[in-house]
Amino acid sequence: MAELIVADHVFVNDGEGTVLSPGAVEVADGRILSAGAVTGPRPSGQGVTDLGARVVLPGLVNAHAHTPMSLMRGTAEGHSLLSMEGFLTVLRSREEHLTPDLVPASVAVSCGDMIRHGTTAFADQYFYADEIAPTVERSGLRARIAWGIVELGDDTARARELAAATRFAESLPPGGRVSAWVGPHAYFVDNTPEAMAAELALARRLDAGLHVHFATSGEEEKWCHEHYGRSALEVLRDLGMLDVPTILAHCTTVPVDQLPLLAGTRAAMTVIPSVAMMSGVPAAPVRAALDHGVLVALGSDNVCNNTNTDLFEEMRTLGKLAAFTSRVPDQVTSREILEIATVGGHRALAGGPDDGRLVAGAVADLIAVPVTEIARGPVGAQSLEAALVYGTSGASVTHSMADGAWLMADRAVRTLDLAAAARRQQADYDILSSRMHARGTRETST
Structure with a gap:
């Protein structure tokens, strides 16, 4: 009706x-x-x-999120998760104690946050994606959920993570309100070219997209120049990695002169201005990307690094940060910012041309x-x-x-019991903390 x-x-x-x-x-x-x-x-x-x-x-589109990480909200204060130090100190020290049962409540809390703040669609990337999807389905939000893959050149880890990503992707119907993507954590940093080729083949077979962190520190740029003699975007283009829908999250260090390589591809430069500011990294070159015809979308990243999922705040921050860093008032206009947060996000998620x-x-x-x-x-x-x-x-x-x-x-x-989710999340965090404490005690005693 x-x-x-x-x-x-x-x-x-x-x-x-x-x-x-x-x-x-x-x-x-x-x-x-x-x-x-x-x-x-x-x-x-x-x-x-x-x-x-x-x-x-x-509705607004959050094109880069990690919903389970509300379990660790605020823990990155004083650290940049875009650095290896922050990644290991804040995240890996906790994630090594994370188990699937500690995921659903935090996903519900994150989905509730997004609903309450105007987001109606989002892209997620994390492991235990099979524990994320059922809660997202109940929330009613539109989502593309990618199983996060970290393999670090280890053949066993690569096979294990690709198998998990494949099982998850095949468990959801393609083209639905909630569907599965493939999530290489970071090209050339913790995903080798061998893994990337397999991830691309999987995305093509499933008619899915790729969701990856890119140009957060310049590490992949340096690696590609050392091993290929050309830029990371040139290598991605030549490998066909930009031929499927792809979310390139952050892009704070992407060389401006390389942006034309993204124009006309299926890749979206997804920016998170609050995280750039809180991490002390350069602002993503939004104005230059738009001028070169690059698809730009907006995200919140995780709430360890960014304390909320309010995309209205991200829109406001995008405009102010662009003007501040360029010294050009209204360098990215309000109309363009709304387009980024709506139409740009839907296109990044492989939506229709009029969605948004x-x-x-x-x-x-x-x-x-x-x-x-x-x-x-x-x-x-x-x-x-x-x-x-x-x-x-x-x-x-x-x-x-x-x-x-x-x-x-x-x-x-209407779709989630947020009070119950918050209570369960607190209990989950207490469990996580006790596991960390117990291990710390054992390590100290030895």
Whole structure:
């Protein structure tokens, strides 16, 4: 049955700044049937959801996340997880004690955070992906979940991780709301060319994508110049690694003169401005990427390194960081930033060309924010786009829909028991801490 969603303002996100005031969006079977201005009496009655004095806009897309890692939220303070020191000290010291039973509650907490802050679709990369998927299914979010692969050139580890990734990928139907991708942790750093070839073959066979950390420190760039005599992107191009949908997360050290190699490929440069700032690394070259025709998406990374999953904050930070580092005001415009966080994200997740817009044929993923909670200047003085990027918090989102189903209404998440998930997460963390303590005690005693 079709549902008609009415609101005082509908931000179409069509690249023209179109706002329907009032507007109506008709959805059915997970798709938008139509969107248009209300010109006569305001619709009411059965099948109509009137959101009143709110702005309805497309849901945001988190194109790089690690949902189980909310179990370790905040533990990276004082460290950069984009460095080997931080990776080993903060993450590996805890992950070596992590077991599958400690994953689902933290996934639920992370999914709840995303729903409450306006995200309707995301890309995940972590091991124990088979423990992630069932909770994501229950959450109602749209997702591409990649089994994270670390093999470090070890033949046994490579075979084990590829087998696990294959089993997981084959367990989910392709093209569904939740589907499986392949997740090399980092090319040339902890995934060798031999593993990369196998990962690419797997992605092609399953019609899936690749989700990888890239250009976080320049390590793979140095390695490729030493072993191939050319840049990492040139090597990836020549190996065919950019011929399937690929999320290249971070890209803080990608050489600007190499960006044209990404234009026209199926790869998305997925940036996380808050993590760049908190880790003390360069800002990703967003303006240059856009100018070269590169697909750009936005992510939150993990909440060890980034304390929240609020993509409104990430949008605001992207704009400010780009202006600050370039010394050019509004170097990336509000319209471009919204495009990155919506359409760019859906394309990074191999969605349709209109997904991320409120137009006929697009996926029915949308959110609503009260007009009173958008810090906007007088109409005519400030665009709604600028107010959404710079004057809105994800905490103001009251309603969230993904795939045509309401995940949250009046700030109440419908699909998950978040209080129970938080209690279980605390118990899981206590277990993890006790395991770390016990091992530390044994090591000290020897």
